[in-house]
Amino acid sequence: ETGVTQSPTHLIKTRGQQVTLRCSSQSGHNTVSWYQQALGQGPQFIFQYYREEENGRGNFPPRFSGLQFPNYSSELNVNALELDDSALYLCASSRDRGSYNEQFFGPGTRLTVL
Amino acid sequence: SQELEQSPQSLIVQEGKNLTINCTSSKTLYGLYWYKQKYGEGLIFLMMLQKGGEEKSHEKITAKLDEKKQQSSLHITASQPSHAGIYLCGAAIFLEGGADGLTFGKGTHLIIQP
Numbered sequence: 166e167t168g169v170t171q172s173p174t175h176l177i178k179t180r181g182q183q184v185t186l187r188c189s190s191q192s193g194h195n196t197v198s199w200y201q202q203a204l205g206q207g208p209q210f211i212f213q214y215y216r217e218e219e220n221g222r223g224n225f226p227p228r229f230s231g232l233q234f235p236n237y238s239s240e241l242n243v244n245a246l247e248l249d250d251s252a253l254y255l256c257a258s259s260r261d262r263g264s265y266n267e268q269f270f271g272p273g274t275r276l277t278v279l
Numbered sequence: 280s281q282e283l284e285q286s287p288q289s290l291i292v293q294e295g296k297n298l299t300i301n302c303t304s305s306k307t308l309y310g311l312y313w314y315k316q317k318y319g320e321g322l323i324f325l326m327m328l329q330k331g332g333e334e335k336s337h338e339k340i341t342a343k344l345d346e347k348k349q350q351s352s353l354h355i356t357a358s359q360p361s362h363a364g365i366y367l368c369g370a371a372i373f374l375e376g377g378a379d380g381l382t383f384g385k386g387t388h389l390i391i392q393p
Contacts, residue, residue: 169321198380207283207367207383208322223380255321263379270314270322 168192169258169271177277178246186241186274190258196220197239198268199231200255208255214239215262243276251278281306283368285384292358293392300353300387302368308348310371312381315364322367325353355389363391 168191178184190197196215200208210223214233228244237258243250253275257268282305292298302311310329314322326335328344328351335342339356355362365388369381 200380205385207369207385208381210372210380210382213380221380253319257322267324267327268312268381269324272321273319275319 169256169269171254171256171271171274173274174272175275175277177279179279180246180248182246182278183242183244184246184276186243186254186256186276188239188241188256188258188271190237190239190256191269194258194260194269195237196259196262196266197233197237198257198259199239199241200257201225201250202253202255202273203249204252211241213262220262246278248278251276281370281372281382283370283382283384285366285368285387287387288385289388289390291390291392294359295357298355298358298389300366300389302351302353302384304349304370306349308344308351308370309373310379311344311348311351312369312371313342313351313353314367314369314383316367316386317364325366358391360391360393363389365389 170189172187198213199211202208212222213220217233230242233239253273255273257270259266259268284303313325326342331346331348333344341354365386367386369383
């Protein structure tokens with residue numbers, strides 16, 4: 166196990182609703198990245214939080230937003246859910262920014278949008 | 280944008296046999312990561328390669344990054360049932376603000392036949 170936890174494990178929502186996913190980073194890590202993995206695809210980078218600020222974003226619309234707290238845990242919020250948002254959402258924590266820092270992944274949250 | 284292509288997409292190997300998975304990038308790699316994923320679960324870090332010509336081994340798994348840093352291979356020797364899963368290669372992507380998330384290939388599904 167990596168020490169990165171995510172909640173909930175599974176979630177079912179309907180189109181148009183809003184959802185919040187949570188991630189607890191590994192002790193000593195100050196950077197959290199979020200990824201979306203659609204069925205049969207590799208994970209896609211959503212955004213990264215470093216010391217409580219958004220540090221960069223992939224090709225995702227503004228209805229995907231996030232927060233990082235003083236203890237470096239993080240939330241991913243998705244508004245106005247669409248059917249295509251159904252996916253496994255993964256968070257990864259790392260000791261610091263920088264590609265040389267290994268990213269430790271959590272088990273993921275499976276979101277189903279009906 | 281950087282794209283990673285993995286081959287083969289799926290692989291069925293008899294237990295005890297050797298196998299190789301390839302990852303080819305459309306651009307120079309500045310950090311190449313190999314992860315393993317059990318179906319629907321989080322990613323387990325295997326290895327990170329950064330230098331051209333670099334080779335790393337862990338137990339029966341060896342990963343190499345070619346001199347031109349555009350291709351990597353993952354080789355498993357004497358495969359075991361525990362090696363079954365999805366193997367993902369990921370590359371560091373650099374965004375404004377200093378974020379460096381990962382972009383991934385679609386994965387190689389490995390099945391080990393007893």
